[in-house]
Amino acid sequence: MKTKITLLLAFFFIGLNFGFAQQDEECMTKLSIFHEYTKAKNYDAAYEPWMAVRNKCPKFNNAIYVDGEKILEHKIDNATGTEKVAYINDLLKLWEQRGEHFASKTPKGEYAAQAAQLMYDNRKELGKTDDELYASFDSAYQVDKESFSNPKSLYTYFSLMVDLYDAGKKPAADLFNKYDDVVEKVEDEVKSFSEKLNKLIAKEDSGTDLTKKEGKYKKYYESYLKAYDQISGSIDGKLGDRANCQNLIPLYKKDFDANRNNAIWLQRAAGKMSEKDCTDDPLFFDLVNAYHNLSPSANSAYYLGLLKDKEGKTSEAIAFFEQAIGLETDNFKKSKLYYRIATKLKARGSYGKARNYYTQALKLNPSNGRPHIAIAAMYAKSANNCGDSNFDKRAVYWLAAAEARKAAQKDPTLSKAAAQSVANYNAKAPSKAEIFSSGRAGQTISIGCWIGRSVTVPSI
Known part of the structure; x- marks a missing residue:
């Protein structure tokens, strides 16, 4: 019988690619027990053997932390009062322990943002203020921006900034900078998922069926693109009229001299004024020209095209738009440029030209x-x-x-x-x-x- 159990456990660990740091038979046995209970979603039964392994063999296997997260989330959902707070704090502690014992499997930004989101979702029970919560999200963002990518957490992060701005605790400059940070991060994620999805679309368009695995990946990419699309609208909705011309122009005028050699600042300022249709103000002309002189790029050429378009110089505007396309080397961004130019032409009633640009946008990002x-x-x-x-x-x-x-x-x-x-x-x-x-x-x-x-x- 003992031989059968040993063989069973051996197959269990091989099948799940388990490796372990300590050869402890009790931990091995109890890990298999709580893992089976967790797979069956019997989290209450899994709790005791899980805690035993967690306390005795914290470095034994990452399953302690993967399954432990599910167990504690179940406990949180079914508890109230001080008991619920205790489980919340224990889950926060579990993520810290995971980072300590399995750092390579615990991206700092992802798990710090996850912890911040948990505190935000339970802010009343934990007595957390907006200042404290924002500091937690900001710390996660600063420590590892790359893996801070959860759509819900990105929205919460920005939403807290807006709330602090409305409370007079954050200046307008910080609000607009954080908006740009989050929007650029969302765009990076959309680009990444779009490029992966485009490969699968190209395969389907060629008449080749996707494998079962590829089909699952396609649904995964699509679900994230939907989520980012939803939060993009929510982020813009949350910003609302706070970023109107009446607020933007005085702010950028005040900071222009100090930032005339700051390409990132100039790009963001020109971009925001373009987005909010503040392009009639002379400041937009100054921003665009300073940006183009300092760092000629696809964006600066596009903004110069907007200026020519405002002046009614259509052919010159198109020339700058084409220059912008020529300067852009990233296909995802180039597709966006084609789309933006096409939309300008569509609004003018130049439907044939607009369709040509829309078609190019589709080729680069189907x-x-x-x-x-x-x-x-x-x-x-x-x-x-x-x-x-x-x-x-x-x-x-x-x-x-x-x-x-x-x-x-x-x-x-x-x-x-x-x-x-x-x-x-x-x-x-x-x-x-x-x-x-x-x-x-x-x-x-x-x-x-x-x-x-x-x-x-x-x-x-």
Whole structure:
């Protein structure tokens, strides 16, 4: 019997790739017991053997900390009052112990942010102030920005900054700097997940099925992109009107002389004024030119293009926009530039040129479905001008629906919006009765004007 148990435990550790620092039979036995209970989600039964191994053999295996987190989270969820506080503090201690005994498996920023989030979520029970909580998040961010990437924690971090600003405890400069910090971090994460997702999309587009593992990774990447998309809107919503021209312009004017040789400051200031449409103020001209003279880049060229666009010098604006694209070496950022320029052209009614830029944006970042939505909107807007008959004009809506459908297929963040667009366009296209009476089911309609595409009349 003893031999069977020993063999069972041996297979258990080999199967889970367990390595251990201490050869302690009691710890080995109890670890297998609490791990099995944890897998069965019987956390109360797992607690006692888990604590025994944790206390006696803290360096025995990382499973102590992986399973221990689940056990303590269960205890926290089912406790109240002082007992709940005790479990919260013990989970915070557990993460510290994990970092001490398994540092290579415990990214500092990730776990420090996790600890800060736990304290924030239980701030009433722990009696934590906004100042204390912000300090915890800021410490996590400063110690290891790379692994501080949880979407919820990034939002909480910025939200606390806004609350402290509103309470008069943080100046506007700190608020806007922290906004830029968090937004840039979110963009870095979106870029990383988008690039990974794009590889899988390219494989699917080539006609090759994803493996089971790749399918799981695709869902994982899509779930994180959805989360970052949600917090991006929440971050902007939380900032609200605090970053309006009335606040930004005096602040940047005051700090301009001290930062005229600070490329990062100039880029952020010009970017914020562009984002908030404060480009009519002469300060924007000074910021952009100082930035371009100090550090010519894709961003500075783009901002110069905005200035020319404001002056009504369209050809010069386009030249600067093209220069911005030429200077950008990062495909993700270049895709964003194409998209921004296309959106400018779309607003001006230059639909053909806009589509060209949107198409380039899609080539560089196919998992961003927004260009598809924009192209579909331009098709729909042009329906009344692109066809000889009423039927042909309304057939353009099928083309718009097909384009919007692509957004849902490629971009997990747009599934709902794309579905609404598809339904809207299909409702405006010829009905089944009209298709029947026209006798054109299955025919191909060539759409003229700037669109230059064709669409097949659906069969009924």
